[in-house]
Amino acid sequence: MNQQTIKENEEVIGEAAEPRTIKETPLQGTKAASKQQLRATGKKKDLKSDLEYDDSDPMAVEAASFRHHWKFVWTGRFGSYEDITRIPPMIYMDKKREPGHSPLEPMETLQVFSVKIMETAQSLPWPLDVFGMVVARDVLDHNRNIIFHRTRDNCQTITAENPYLELTGPSRAIVVLDPVHFEVMLQVKGSVQSEDKVISFLVVKYDGYGKESRVLKRLRPSKLSTVELTFGSIVRSVEATISVQVVAGSWPDGFRGEFTAITTSLDDMKIQLLDFGDGMFPVSADGIVKLSRRVVSVELKGELIVSVKAVGDQAVEWRDSKVFGAQKSSRRKADVEVGSCKMKVTVAWSLLSDRQYFGSGLSA
Structure with a gap:
């Protein structure tokens, strides 16, 4: 396992790591x-x-x-x-760099693994109906790259047993060329709107180090809650955009489903692409699976593993996974199966733009 974890303002944890202070x-x-x-x-x-x-x-x-x-x-x-950021994913999947611009190279990016409400004030008993946003801003356009977004009419209920937000982003890779800022703007829904309370309004700054991929945790206390942001710094990375389509059969009736991805550089950190527990498989009429997240950062020298799991009653379970070697561009496809449901996984690979991107005329 090639992983290090950096705790907030304390130390690096890992077999070959030496303690260091993060300022x-x-x-x-x-x-x-x-x-x-x-x-x-x-x-x-x-x-x-x-x-x-x-x-x-x-x-x-x-x-x-x-x-x-x-x-x-x-x-x-x-x-x-x-x-919201207007830069789409897969921008250099087929395109070459623009004349006069810097060469396209793998670069450091950030992969968000989880956002957790660690604890709350006594005035906010569990469970909590949470709404608001968690976003990232990088140098490419300084606009919101949404990680989590719920409106007041579509809150997520979190509990002390499961206090993690259901993430839906980023919509494109988060690039570390200059400092990246994460903004957390979360509220708890009251019985009426005037009773809503802000539980977290804060900014987390990441400056970047760029020597090797590692996992970082940032704890941020406020008056009503403490938020833990866990993300990975992926060095010399490319962007992988994942899509899944059912090509034969159907999802097993009543089975819970989970689609996940991991990278070999941080191989014990799971990226949840989709998790549904009610057996209601979110798929369109043309077979496209509606993933909650689909953009992953992968070291160019590494691999991406996409997995699917179906779990039914009495511990009946099907699993399948496929390994994709990282590429600078183009698409790669592979089939996965659970029961009678055969699906095609497509990974679109793209290098990332430099700070001149916004003026290149390639933005959406």
Whole structure:
């Protein structure tokens, strides 16, 4: 196993690892007057959003400062702060680099494994109906690359036994050329909207190191909860976009299903592509399986393993998996089967763009 885990501000854990300290530079705000205003007594409402936060929470103040700074620096070039990234996956699957631009190379990317609500204040008993967003922003366009998104009308109920958010992203690889910022904006639904509470409003910054792939954990406490973000730094990586289509048979009746992916560089960290427990197989009329997540970062020298599992009553279980060697471009296909259900897994490989990407005319 080739894995290291970096705990928040403490050490690297691994057979060949030596302890090291991780320092995170404080986020910069706009002007001193703005900071003073944010720290005034009472609750504040973030500009152009309905997110009301407690300004005695330093994490929330820092997150609000980050928003104001982003708007001041990037609005003129990248649009609204609320804009979602327009860069699609698979951008260089078939295309070559544009003339005059830097050569396409594997690069460091981030793979998000989980977002967990570690603990909550006594005023917030389990279970919790959670809504809001977790997003990543990288240098390619500084816009939101959504990791988790639920509206108030479509909350996720989390429990003390299973406090993990059901992730749906990223929609494309998260590129580490300059610092990457994760934003967490989560609320708990009350009986009426006026009773909704912000349980986490914060920003996590990652600067990058780029020597070898490893797993990192970031713990962020706030007044009402503590969030644990677990993600991997994948060095010299390419982007893999996964799709699955049923080509024969049908999913076994009443069986729970799980589609997962792992990479050989971090081989004990599972990426959940789809998990359904009610036997209701999410598939379109033309057989396309509606994966919750489909973009994975893979070391160019490594492999991607895509697996499917069907579990029925009385411990009846079917499993299948296929191994894909990482490629710089093109598609690779393989068949997997559970029971009578035969599916074709397609992996589209793409190199990643450099910081000149946004002006290359290739964005969606």
